[in-house]
Structure formats: C-alpha cells, structure tokens
Amino acid sequence: MLKKCQLTYRNYMKPNIVMVDVGKWPIFTLLSPQEIASIRKACVFGTSANEAIYITHNDEVFVFGLNCSNCLGTGDNQSTIVPKKLEALCGKKINNLSYGSGPHVILSTEDGEVYAWGHNGYSQLGNGTTNQGITPIQVCTNLLIKRVIEVACGSHHSMALSSDGDVYAWGYNNCGQVGSGSTANQPTPRKVSNCLQTKMVVSIACGQTSSMAVIDNGEVYGWGYNGNGQLGLGNNGNQLTPCRVAALHGVCVLQGGRDCGLPLFSHFCCQDPRWPEHEDSLTVAESLKKEFDSPETSDLKFRVDGKYIHVHKAVLKIRCEHFRTMFQSYWNEDMKEVIEIDQFSYPVYRAFLEYLYTDSVDLPPEDAIGLLDLATSYCENRLKKLCQHIIKRGITVENAFSLLSAAVRYDAEDLEEFCFKFCVNHLTEVTQTAAFWQMDGPLLKEFIAKASKCGAFKN
Known part of the structure; x- marks a missing residue:
C-alpha cells in the first residue's frame, strides 16, 4: 500500500511545448534574436510545425505561421510570417497552454480564466455551439467560479483542472473521454465526478480520445478510448468513467504526460547503496523504497555496460509492447532478475527507460x-x-x-x-x-x- 508522501511539482516540458530553447524549431528562424530573447513560453503546432503562438516576458501574446489549420486566432485565415499580437490575451499572464490536433487551442491564466479558439465541430471550445472560434473567447459556463490551473486538449475534447482539485471536460465523447458515463458529446464544461468525486486531482492529461488524472496521493485514473490498452486497465475496452490504474498501485506518480498512459514517476534512476560504487549503479533510492510494501518484487534490474538501472515492472508492461510480450510469454514477475543488455550502449538504454517514464528524450544527435x-x-x-x-x-x-x-x-x-x-x-x-x-x-x-x-x- 502506498504511504502518503509529499509530492513536488516541476515544470516538465510537454510535447510541442517549448519553454526557452525555441531555436530548435525551424519556424522560429523567422524571428529576430531580440524577439526570440523575449519569449518565456511557446507552443508550436500545425501538421508540419509551421504555426506558433508565444508569450513574452511582458505577457504579450503573438502568433505567426502558415495558418493551414485556421487556428492562429487572428480573426481571419491569413498566413503571416510577421508575428501578430493577440490583443485580447495580452497582459493576461498565461500560465498553461495546450493544443489539440482537431485543431484547437486552449489556455489558462494566472487568474484562473480559460480561453479557447479554433475548430469547434464537437463543441471542444466549450461555448455550447459548434461554430468555429476565429479569435480567443473565454470559456465561461461552469468555470467562472473556478480558478483553473491546468488545461489539456485531446484531438476534439478539452479538460480543465481547478485549484480545488476538480476536473472539467467537454467536447467530443465518442469513446467516453469526457467521463460522463455516456458517449454523448458535451457542449460545455462538465465536472468529472464518479470515482473522482471525493478526490483531489493535481494533474491532468489528454490523449487523442482518452483522458487521465493524477490524484494527490499518487493514484492515476484513466477513461476514454482504450482499444490498445493505453489506459493500463488490463483490458482493451473503452472506459466511460474514470477508473483507477490498478497496475500502478505502490507507485507514486507526480504528473501526467500527453497521449495518455504517460505518467511521471518519483523513483527512476537514483543511487542505490546496495550496489558497489565502482559499478556506477543507477537504481531506486532507498528512501523512496520506503514508500512501498514490497519494492523488490515490483522492480527489474537492467545491467548495461556494467551499470545498473532499476525500473518498475508496471512501467514496462504499460508503456512498452516489447516488454509486455516478454512478461506474457515467459517472465515470472516474482523472480529477482538482472536483465543483461549488450546490444545497446548505456546512454542509449538509459534514455530509452527514461522515455518510458517521462515521454521525453534528452540525447545528443x-x-x-x-x-x-x-x-x-x-x-x-x-x-x-x-x-x-x-x-x-x-x-x-x-x-x-x-x-x-x-x-x-x-x-x-x-x-x-x-x-x-x-x-x-x-x-x-x-x-x-x-x-x-x-x-x-x-x-x-x-x-x-x-x-x-x-x-x-x-x-
């Protein structure tokens, strides 16, 4: 049983969200060095990453790009290589930003307001209509009395998390991704209750047609499309209401990632005193192991280039078909094994295992x-x-x-x-x-x- 622990929240970089180093995206070569230096937050989107929105340190909001998706929010469908200011959002102190491939954009401010624009064929903008939003419009219904601290977009649905731990969802609901218990589309924000009614949610994430929430005690709940088992529920049936991911029992999750099934865990690659120092072991820290009743039966050890890495079995089973197949075919999960990896180098394999935890990659070319x-x-x-x-x-x-x-x-x-x-x-x-x-x-x-x-x- 997971003991309650103090969670720490960090500004992990989600896919397509760039905090500082925008120079890696070709579209930002259109900007001057002075303009690039002014950016504090940015989102790159579009089918070829040819559209962008960015917020400056002075809280001004600009968009530019080819506007192939008609999602720049400028009030027209014109492309622009010169950044255009979104006056309605300037000075709003935007703290969270998300893009759905529908496409639509949703963001929240430090004051807890939510704004959205873009395609709206399934009411993913939350304004009760299916009319396209050509400029940013505040999402008002059911959210005006809430202070929203995080937003997330699926392909055609949206979610918002309030400061008091409530989750709201709206838009396309063909697979139950809104969590209402039905497959009827939701035109305005609706509180996701059911199993979350008495829970304090601290982080949310959307896949294309799936949704996830992390609770303050580290539990993870998923709902929506599950045809490939991406919710980690042990089956491949769609889930119309939030359901706890039982396979993560005993794992303290800090924050969700995009595309569902991508939690950030609190115990990857820390020094473990049980292994000799000269082997440069990278395993689960002893202090974090106290959170679990039986950590040894939950972990597998990988040895790569003489170094050790501990990885939780649940991560391997949920996130990687290669290991899931191995578990099903011949691995005894109660065995204490060391898995020898000799076909890949240590930096490469460590990066791969870290990818399974964080859904991000940090390696030189x-x-x-x-x-x-x-x-x-x-x-x-x-x-x-x-x-x-x-x-x-x-x-x-x-x-x-x-x-x-x-x-x-x-x-x-x-x-x-x-x-x-x-x-x-x-x-x-x-x-x-x-x-x-x-x-x-x-x-x-x-x-x-x-x-x-x-x-x-x-x-």
Whole structure:
C-alpha cells in the first residue's frame, strides 16, 4: 500500500511545448534574436510545425505561421510570417497552454480564466455551439467560479483542472473521454465526478480520445478510448468513467504526460547503496523504497555496460509492447532478475527507460541514432519519430557525415535523405571536416556518385 508522501511539482516540458530553447524549431528562424530573447513560453503546432503562438516576458501574446489549420486566432485565415499580437490575451499572464490536433487551442491564466479558439465541430471550445472560434473567447459556463490551473486538449475534447482539485471536460465523447458515463458529446464544461468525486486531482492529461488524472496521493485514473490498452486497465475496452490504474498501485506518480498512459514517476534512476560504487549503479533510492510494501518484487534490474538501472515492472508492461510480450510469454514477475543488455550502449538504454517514464528524450544527435536503432528493434514508432526530430534538429556541418553514415547503417531512409541534402547544400564546409575523411570508402564513393547526379559538382 502506498504511504502518503509529499509530492513536488516541476515544470516538465510537454510535447510541442517549448519553454526557452525555441531555436530548435525551424519556424522560429523567422524571428529576430531580440524577439526570440523575449519569449518565456511557446507552443508550436500545425501538421508540419509551421504555426506558433508565444508569450513574452511582458505577457504579450503573438502568433505567426502558415495558418493551414485556421487556428492562429487572428480573426481571419491569413498566413503571416510577421508575428501578430493577440490583443485580447495580452497582459493576461498565461500560465498553461495546450493544443489539440482537431485543431484547437486552449489556455489558462494566472487568474484562473480559460480561453479557447479554433475548430469547434464537437463543441471542444466549450461555448455550447459548434461554430468555429476565429479569435480567443473565454470559456465561461461552469468555470467562472473556478480558478483553473491546468488545461489539456485531446484531438476534439478539452479538460480543465481547478485549484480545488476538480476536473472539467467537454467536447467530443465518442469513446467516453469526457467521463460522463455516456458517449454523448458535451457542449460545455462538465465536472468529472464518479470515482473522482471525493478526490483531489493535481494533474491532468489528454490523449487523442482518452483522458487521465493524477490524484494527490499518487493514484492515476484513466477513461476514454482504450482499444490498445493505453489506459493500463488490463483490458482493451473503452472506459466511460474514470477508473483507477490498478497496475500502478505502490507507485507514486507526480504528473501526467500527453497521449495518455504517460505518467511521471518519483523513483527512476537514483543511487542505490546496495550496489558497489565502482559499478556506477543507477537504481531506486532507498528512501523512496520506503514508500512501498514490497519494492523488490515490483522492480527489474537492467545491467548495461556494467551499470545498473532499476525500473518498475508496471512501467514496462504499460508503456512498452516489447516488454509486455516478454512478461506474457515467459517472465515470472516474482523472480529477482538482472536483465543483461549488450546490444545497446548505456546512454542509449538509459534514455530509452527514461522515455518510458517521462515521454521525453534528452540525447545528443549522435546518441539519438543509437536510440533510433533501439526504437526500431522494439517497434516503438513514436520514439522513432522523436529520435529523427532530434537528429534533424541537431545536424551541423561537423556531424552531418557522421549522421549520414549512421542513417545508412540503421536503414533510416528518411533521415538518410535529409542528411544527404544537408551535406550537398553545405558541400564545401562538410568536405573539410574530419567526419568526411573518416567515412569508409564504399559509402564515400556512393555519396560522391549521388551528389554528382544532383549536379553538386557542376562549375
């Protein structure tokens, strides 16, 4: 049984939400250095990440981009490469921001107000209509007396969390993602009660058609679409009301992540005194182990390059098909095992396990290549996309040929083509790097032949 512990809340970066380093997103190259320096919060959206909204340190709100989704909130469908100010939101001190692929945008302010705009075919804007919102409009019904501290978007539904721990949901409800007990769409915010009635919710998250909530004692509840078992309930039936994720019993969850089934746990990769220091063990801290009745039967040990990492079995089963299959086929969950990993390096495998906990990846491009190989082997398609984004954003003249070589080695065709075009476009510079001269003969010949066909060597 999980003992009540003091939770700490950190500003974890959700997918598409960028706090400081906006330079990694190509769309921000349209801004001047002064404009970039003024940004304190930003959201990149659109099918090709070609639209953006950002908030400055002075609490001014700007949007710019191609406006392919008609979701810039400027009152028209015109694209703009020059940032346009959303006057209605300036000075509102926006503290939370979310984007749904419908698409629609929802945000909350420090005063607890909620604003929304964008597509509204299923009333995901919460104003009781299905009319598109071309400018930001305050979500009033049932929320005016509440101070909202967090918002989240599914593809066509929305959620809000109030400071007193209540959850409100509205919009598309074909899979029960609104949590009302039916599949009828919800045109205005409705309090999610049922099992959450007496609970204090501290964090919320949305998948495309699923929803999740974290309680102040670390419990996790999920509802909505569950066709692939993403709610972690042990079945693949849709859930019309909140249901506790029993597999996480004994795990203290701090905060939810996007796409559902992505909790942040309080006990990953800490020093454990039971293992010798020279082995550089990374395991569950002894102090955190006191939270559990029987932690040893809940964890698995991975040994990679002589270093140890403890991972909770529930995380592996819920988040990774590769391990879920292994559990079902031949692993005895009561066995105390050390899983030897020899096909991947320690930084790569540690990053993979951390991804299962946080749904984020923090690796240099060179290591992300190895993680791409792992993701391919484990059929983790979302991780593969993350790795390729990291590699593409991190390409430089110095590492371009190394990344090209690795892309060829791991048969990543899209990445190979990207690296090849980069090398051709910067041919003079990259041919003067050490990586170019260290490339093996056959690959170098193939590159020269392909570049020649592209006209790279014409006078």
